[in-house]
Amino acid sequence: MSLPSNESSTDVISRQSPAHEYRLRLPGPTAVPQRVQSAIAKTLVNHRGPEFRALLREIEQLTKPLFGTENQILYFASSGTGMMEASLANILRPGDRVLVMKNGQWGERFAAIANAYGAKVDSLEFPWGEPPEAEAIGRKLAQDDYAAVLITHNESSTGVVADIAAIGEHTRDSPTLLVVDAVSSLGCIPVEQDAWAADIVVSASQKGLMCPPGIGLASVSEKAWEIVDEERPTPRFYWDFRKARASIVKNETPFTPPVSLLWGLLEALEMIHEESIAEVLARHGRLAQALRAGCDAMGLPSFPSDSALSNSVTALQVPEDLDGSTIVKHLYNNYGTVIAGSRNRLKGRVIRIGTMGHVSDGDILTDVHFLEATLNGLGRQVASGTGVSAASASLSS
Ligand SMILES: *Cc1c(COP(=O)(O)O)cnc(C)c1O
DSSP states (O other): OOOOTTSOTTSOOOOSOTTSOOEEOSSSSOOOOHHHHHHHTSOOOOTTSHHHHHHHHHHHHHHHHHHTOOSOEEEEEEOHHHHHHHHHHHHOOTTOEEEEEESSHHHHHHHHHHHHTTOEEEEEEOOTTSOOOHHHHHHHHHHSOOSEEEEESEETTTTEEOOHHHHHHHHTTSSOEEEEEOTTTTTTSOOOHHHHTOSEEEEETTSTTOSOSEEEEEEEOHHHHHHHTSOOSSOOSTTOHHHHHHHHTTTOOSSOOOHHHHHHHHHHHHHHHHHOHHHHHHHHHHHHHHHHHHHHHTTOOBOSOGGGBOSSEEEEEOOTTSOHHHHHHHHHHHHOEEOBOOSSTTTTTEEEEEOOSSOOHHHHHHHHHHHHHHHHHTTOOOOTTHHHHHHHHHHHO
């Protein structure tokens, strides 16, 4: 059994109870439904043949409504970080000023990538657990010229959602591009790229899209294409959006795509549309709320501010006398349940559970039940059924 991704390799642990199935409850990668797994196992086809072109055409139709856009979506073999980098490789010149919202780990990564591309990076810092303030961004943009504002839609490190609509009001009528990391929000939390005037929105397959890691997606506005189309000294080749656009109009990709994963993505998108996007988003809200209610009742209150709670990541405060990694290990060892700790300044203090993608009422009740057993196993005294009863009441309200 391999290690949960949030554990260090020096911290070797093994599952003691193989009776439990492996429950992947991270804020990504997330559990892959059987239908998607079966689709991925289909016969591999020629990526320049008619079957593949039909596949990409269908994916395109089903993806646009999730992004809330009429833009052409581009597909890459990539993780989410690759797509963040691709966005910047296509719009920045060395010395360009960018404004990065930092209220968690992913904002810091966006700043690090912009730095690597030679941009002059200004940051607006907000407390971890709070959303970025649109007014503060407006004031910065009034003072200085920025090539781009970089923002994380859903800060997976803290479980906080940014109000992209409000931020978009400040960039909409200016030359500044709004670049949005929607990796942990797409398919879980409403994304309305066109209505919000977001210029580049990127995501990846392993979160709300219920697929294994490996597909990166980018949606590029008309305003952003004008910048992408300019010649610039920054090197770009694999990530060149212009090449991707030239291919996608033929329902192809410039380089060999992750064909098998794309079969899986089509199946996942069909599942989302069968349930309906509105229902999928509502389910994420309902489940996140129930999970928080159950955890709160057991003495694990929500970490982020109430004003901007995520429907895809539940971040919980760990009691003073416990370390988050102990809870993570106990859940894995005893219940085969893989949740995340924190690998940043919240290390030990915050644990995180995904409500992303293929998650049901039963999953939430099971999470809460195992968490309760874990807390008791670690010496807390939680009365039997406390968490499940609160989560169950929330689910039926
Ligand atoms: C998961 C995640 C990413 C992508 O990370 P990769 O490991 O590169 O796929 C990017 N942004 C956010 C907010 C995420 O939650």
